Amino acid sequence: MLRIRNLEAGYGKLKVLRKVTMHVSPGEIITIIGANGAGKTTLLKTISGLLRARDGEILFDKKEIKKHPPEKIVMLGCSLVPEGRQVFGPMTVRENLGLGAYVQYRRKRQEEVQQDLERVYGLFPILKERERQYAGTLSGGEQQMLAIARALMARPKLIMMDEPSMGLAPLIVKDIFAIIMKLRDEGNTILLVEQNAKAALGIADRGYVLETGRIIIEGPADDLLLNRDVQRAYLGRDLDGETKI
Amino acid sequence: MYWEPEYETMGREELEQLQLERLQSTLHRVYLNVPFYRKKFDELEIDPDDITSLKDLRKLPFTTKDDLRENYPYGLFAVPLREVVRIHASSGTTGMSTVVGYTKTDIKTWSNLVARVLTAGGITKDDVVQIAFGYGLFTGGFGLHYGAERVGASVIPISSGNTRRQVKIMQDFKTTALVCTPSYALLVADTINDMGININSLSLKYGLFGAEPWSEGMRQEIQQRLKIKATDNYGLSEVMGPGVAGECLERDGLHINEDHFLVEVVDPNTLEPAAPGETGELVITTLTKEAFPVIRFRTRDLTRLMPDPCSCGRKLIRMSRVMGRTDDMLIIRGVNVFPSQIEAVLCDIEGTEPHYQIIVERKGALDEVTVLVEVSETTFFDEMKKQSELVDLIRRRLSLELGISVDVKLVEQKTLERFEGKAKRVIDRRTL
Numbered sequence: 001m002l003r004i005r006n007l008e009a010g011y012g013k014l015k016v017l018r019k020v021t022m023h024v025s026p027g028e029i030i031t032i033i034g035a036n037g038a039g040k041t042t043l044l045k046t047i048s049g050l051l052r053a054r055d056g057e058i059l060f061d062k063k064e065i066k067k068h069p070p071e072k073i074v075m076l077g078c079s080l081v082p083e084g085r086q087v088f089g090p091m092t093v094r095e096n097l098g099l100g101a102y103v104q105y106r107r108k109r110q111e112e113v114q115q116d117l118e119r120v121y122g123l124f125p126i127l128k129e130r131e132r133q134y135a136g137t138l139s140g141g142e143q144q145m146l147a148i149a150r151a152l153m154a155r156p157k158l159i160m161m162d163e164p165s166m167g168l169a170p171l172i173v174k175d176i177f178a179i180i181m182k183l184r185d186e187g188n189t190i191l192l193v194e195q196n197a198k199a200a201l202g203i204a205d206r207g208y209v210l211e212t213g214r215i216i217i218e219g220p221a222d223d224l225l226l227n228r229d230v231q232r233a234y235l236g237r238d239l240d241g242e243t244k245i
Numbered sequence: 246m247y248w249e250p251e252y253e254t255m256g257r258e259e260l261e262q263l264q265l266e267r268l269q270s271t272l273h274r275v276y277l278n279v280p281f282y283r284k285k286f287d288e289l290e291i292d293p294d295d296i297t298s299l300k301d302l303r304k305l306p307f308t309t310k311d312d313l314r315e316n317y318p319y320g321l322f323a324v325p326l327r328e329v330v331r332i333h334a335s336s337g338t339t340g341m342s343t344v345v346g347y348t349k350t351d352i353k354t355w356s357n358l359v360a361r362v363l364t365a366g367g368i369t370k371d372d373v374v375q376i377a378f379g380y381g382l383f384t385g386g387f388g389l390h391y392g393a394e395r396v397g398a399s400v401i402p403i404s405s406g407n408t409r410r411q412v413k414i415m416q417d418f419k420t421t422a423l424v425c426t427p428s429y430a431l432l433v434a435d436t437i438n439d440m441g442i443n444i445n446s447l448s449l450k451y452g453l454f455g456a457e458p459w460s461e462g463m464r465q466e467i468q469q470r471l472k473i474k475a476t477d478n479y480g481l482s483e484v485m486g487p488g489v490a491g492e493c494l495e496r497d498g499l500h501i502n503e504d505h506f507l508v509e510v511v512d513p514n515t516l517e518p519a520a521p522g523e524t525g526e527l528v529i530t531t532l533t534k535e536a537f538p539v540i541r542f543r544t545r546d547l548t549r550l551m552p553d554p555c556s557c558g559r560k561l562i563r564m565s566r567v568m569g570r571t572d573d574m575l576i577i578r579g580v581n582v583f584p585s586q587i588e589a590v591l592c593d594i595e596g597t598e599p600h601y602q603i604i605v606e607r608k609g610a611l612d613e614v615t616v617l618v619e620v621s622e623t624t625f626f627d628e629m630k631k632q633s634e635l636v637d638l639i640r641r642r643l644s645l646e647l648g649i650s651v652d653v654k655l656v657e658q659k660t661l662e663r664f665e666g667k668a669k670r671v672i673d674r675r676t677l
Contacts, residue, residue: 003262006297019294021266023259208266214294216273218266219533223350227535228328 007056009046018213031200034210048080077157089136100153120149141172248364267532313343334382346536359392362491366476370397377425384486422451427459428668434470462592498563614651
């Protein structure tokens with residue numbers, strides 16, 4: 001579904017990604033883990049077109065998308081749930097979801113929007129309850145759910161999530177991860193970037209460990225949990241102390 | 246039957262993507278964690294970041310057995326010893342041993358890859374597998390043991406030696422699969438005969454043989470005498486042990502576990518890539534090993550790659566059976582001779598036993614090769630005329646095959662030494 005080869009990207013003179021090679025196959029949950037500054041967010045931004053790749057290949061459904069603008073990449077079916085939710089505070093929940101459906105209107109499939117709305121309300125009943133509330137008044141967990149729901153409104157083939165657990169209480173994190181698993185069970189493909197390595201590897205099929213812009217290890221999630229390099233990437237963190245889900 | 250169909254039948258493009266990902270992360274890890282590789286790369290001004298395709302592998306330096314010896318014992322480990330849960334050493338037929346290590350994940354990977362090989366060779370959880378490889382520092386015993394357990398078979402860890410006891414256990418425990426060296430399989434067949442046991446009373450169905458080069462003729466012989474399907478499997482401790490490659494029941498070449506091992510075949514003299522399908526030295530780069538990754542390790546094993554699809558459905562490329570080692574290759578009067586070629590000829594000829602010894606001597610300036618061949622009792626006590634006809638036949642066939650003339654002597658059955666481990670077929674008395 002997604003195939004990246006020797007991807008390089010950065011900001012100004014700063015090289016953040018150095019020859020990243022990875023792939024995501026349909027139906028998988030793939031997680032990218034790594035310390036702060038390793039390049040995880042940069043990688044997602046580059047895939048979604050928010051940041052221009054300097055070199056390498058990004059093939060989405062066998063099509064090169066490296067030079068596409070973000071809106072075109074979303075049209076092709078690759079959606080990002082950005083770090084820090086980025087919901088539109090002064091707009092209602094319903095309006096936020098409507099914005100997510102933008103590409104469905106562009107695809108002339110507006111008749112499907114109502115159906116999609118029902119579907120995401122099914123996944124997140126709390127959003128239905130708060131349909132007319134301003135997004136800015138929601139709790140952190142609810143905003144995260146809204147951000148995921150908004151991405152789903154575009155009917156993506158690949159959902160990329162940047163730190164969905166960030167700043168959330170452990171119980172809410174558990175809910176969010178349960179939702180990610182549910183999405184996978186429904187046949188979605190997910191690329192998940194997380195600092196909460198243990199939780200992410202707990203639900204992922206495979207994972208990549210990013211360190212200073214390079215992938216230093218990849219493999220089945222179970223193997224990575226045992227791996228010392230994974231623990232080293234989290235120097236100073238007590239893996240056993242993190243939220244269990 | 247596949248063990249991991251998602252990998253064993255993976256398309257080429259997907260496989261190459263996976264290989265590149267794994268190659269790059271392996272290179273970053275060895276550069277970071279193994280001073281030997283970092284120094285070597287720096288000297289050649291190679292940055293792991295420069296390896297952007299599988300073809301770039303060629304830019305990397307080779308690793309040899311000497312490099313391993315010079316870093317004895319732990320110099321090439323890529324993780325600290327506290328992460329290492331197992332240490333093995335090479336069987337050391339050629340000088341000082343080399344030491345290799347495994348993390349927990351490495352052991353898991355190893356078991357899985359051997360399970361693939363065993364499954365390809367016909368083994369299921371219903372089998373009773375007798376492992377007559379030595380347990381201990383040698384990787385053969387443990388590797389096959391883990392794989393067989395992983396498959397869910399009932400494992401008899403009998404180890405090597407005491408052949409009569411092996412046969413008794415084979416009979417009593419209803420062994421269905423024998424795992425050992427091919428030469429030992431023949432010894433087992435001899436012993437079954439000696440003990441007066443009817444082969445049909447045994448439950449044997451499969452044999453998985455490895456650790457030494459053997460020939461197609463020897464396979465036929467083993468299959469007929471033990472009434473089994475015999476498959477070849479390949480591995481070496483420097484790379485992992487058994488589980489690198491193994492034959493499926495088509496018995497036409499060994500499928501290489503390419504998602505874990507990147508292979509090349511090179512001309513052993515020029516070290517340039519051999520032409521597709523040409524015989525050369527197998528060079529292996531590990532893609533997933535944690536404790537003991539190797540980059541472009543020269544195996545000294547001679548083989549060729551068989552890129553044609555196999556009818557078993559596996560898409561993993563095959564290698565031909567190992568035709569010998571670059572270092573046991575005999576150069577006789579300028580001609581390269583492999584002991585396995587001689588074996589193939591002997592197995593083809595009626596009346597000979599596949600036990601033989603090659604004696605190389607230098608008389609004056611010329612190399613002389615004498616092949617001692619065991620013949621069955623009836624042949625040995627046959628009239629002189631028949632004997633000399635047989636000697637002539639073998640001599641002619643050998644010179645045709647090898648391109649040099651050799652001397653042939655017939656010896657009585659069981660006069661040549663039997664080996665429980667790797668057979669020593671060549672006695673080279675030349676002092677050059």
